[in-house]
Amino acid sequence: MSSQALTPFHIAFPVDDLDAARAFYGSTLGCPEGRSSARWIDFDLFGHQIVAHLKPSSGAPAHHNPVDGHDVPIPHFGVVLPMETWEALAARLRNAGISFIIEPYIRFKGEVGEQATMFFLDPAGNALEFKAFVDIGQLFAK
Numbered sequence: 001m002s003s004q005a006l007t008p009f010h011i012a013f014p015v016d017d018l019d020a021a022r023a024f025y026g027s028t029l030g031c032p033e034g035r036s037s038a039r040w041i042d043f044d045l046f047g048h049q050i051v052a053h054l055k056p057s058s059g060a061p062a063h064h065n066p067v068d069g070h071d072v073p074i075p076h077f078g079v080v081l082p083m084e085t086w087e088a089l090a091a092r093l094r095n096a097g098i099s100f101i102i103e104p105y106i107r108f109k110g111e112v113g114e115q116a117t118m119f120f121l122d123p124a125g126n127a128l129e130f131k132a133f134v135d136i137g138q139l140f141a142k
Contacts, residue, residue, distance in 0.1 A: 010051070011048075011051070012051040015055070016055065017123060018052065018054055020123035020124070021041060021122065024122050028098070039053065040053045068107045072129075073121075076129045077126075080133070081130055081132045086131070087116075089130055099121075100118055101120055101121060102119040104118035114135075115131050115138070116131060116132040117131040118130055
């Protein structure tokens with residue numbers, strides 16, 4: 001991929017309660033709501049289009065992979081934010097009483113790819129990760 005300006009991504013994901021999704025993404029995370037129907041809701045997640053689609057819960061167990069001494073939930077999605085925005089979001093989530101799967105911390109400290117990260121679940125059990133780099137040039141560093 002080139003280093004041209006980023007374009008918004010789109011992701012559609014299942015939720016089992018649209019009202020709970022609306023409260024979590026709209027109020028807790030502060031995502032402006034876009035279009036919606038009785039079966040889905042568009043949200044603006046830091047300039048990206050995410051769509052919560054109504055689907056009954058499957059009850060399937062979550063999968064995890066080890067990363068930096070933590071069990072990272074798979075699948076997950078989120079956004080790479082500027083550090084100040086990440087810090088403000090972490091504080092907002094703490095103030096809202098969100099239970100973290102992985103508390104906000106610095107991963108790979110002193111190594112290539114050092115980053116701030118945090119993981120938590122939405123009300124439907126979808127895992128989200130938000131991260132930040134002091135040096136965004138480290139995003140794809142090997």
